[in-house]
Amino acid sequence: GSELAGWAMGRWTYEGIDLNHNFADLNTALWDAEDNDLVPHEFPNHYIPIPEYYTLANATVAPETRAVIAWMQRFPFVLSANLHGGELVVTYPFDMTRTYWKAQELTPTPDDGVFRWLATVYATANLAMASGDRRRCHYDDFARLGNVINGANWHTVAGSMNDFSYLHTNCFEITVELSCDKFPHASELPQEWENNRESLLLFMEQVHRGIKGVVRDSDTEQGIPNAIISVDGINHDIRT
Numbered sequence: 001g002s003e004l005a006g007w008a009m010g011r012w013t014y015e016g017i018d019l020n021h022n023f024a025d026l027n028t029a030l031w032d033a034e035d036n037d038l039v040p041h042e043f044p045n046h047y048i049p050i051p052e053y054y055t056l057a058n059a060t061v062a063p064e065t066r067a068v069i070a071w072m073q074r075f076p077f078v079l080s081a082n083l084h085g086g087e088l089v090v091t092y093p094f095d096m097t098r099t100y101w102k103a104q105e106l107t108p109t110p111d112d113g114v115f116r117w118l119a120t121v122y123a124t125a126n127l128a129m130a131s132g133d134r135r136r137c138h139y140d141d142f143a144r145l146g147n148v149i150n151g152a153n154w155h156t157v158a159g160s161m162n163d164f165s166y167l168h169t170n171c172f173e174i175t176v177e178l179s180c181d182k183f184p185h186a187s188e189l190p191q192e193w194e195n196n197r198e199s200l201l202l203f204m205e206q207v208h209r210g211i212k213g214v215v216r217d218s219d220t221e222q223g224i225p226n227a228i229i230s231v232d233g234i235n236h237d238i239r240t
Contacts, residue, residue: 007086009182017062020084021157023069023164024054027096030167039235045110046228046237048167068161072169079207080173081122081200082161085184087177088129089142090119095151095160095175107152109166110236116148118206119174123147125199128179137180151175170238215240 012018026048033043050069053059092115097105109115123129129147136142142149151157165171176196184192215227227240 026167086182091151095157097156119148
């Protein structure tokens, strides 16, 4: 239960797979295509397909990961957060550095403004993050950054769920590091709930921001599934 437990404690599954790095790396394929001027005419800037090697029966993919991917593909989520422990900060994509050999590098998505807003909404309403008395968890002073950071600018993660959600689905996902203590005691859980309750509600409410509507056939008035929506100046489309 102590916050002195190592960051890797409880990280791997019984099979020895780190679920935090287990999703398909779609970033590399996208960035290689961008470098070769193939996006979006020959290579998509969204709904990037899963590489064939990742779908093989002997691929190192946990059953938990496969189940989550199937879940994402079945339901058209648009907003998500995954909850971690061991720090007090909200991170947003990209989680993987564009320069492959760098451990840290600011790597924003085309929707960086939206992601920074979503992260800030959560962080400013979180009682522990917003407290004037908060201390550093470890070495990084995230309070001076507003308790938000681009994931890759903190530490690179290839195959994260955040990046996969953004590049393979319509979903915008962030990571919330809930507490300095990675394993809080049961007696501390009620306070952890109070710290995050309003943040969770405010975050969910952000699903109502932006433009909504139905894309219809002009002749039949029927809705058009999988219509591609492009916004000028944002090199990342979404689909109905």
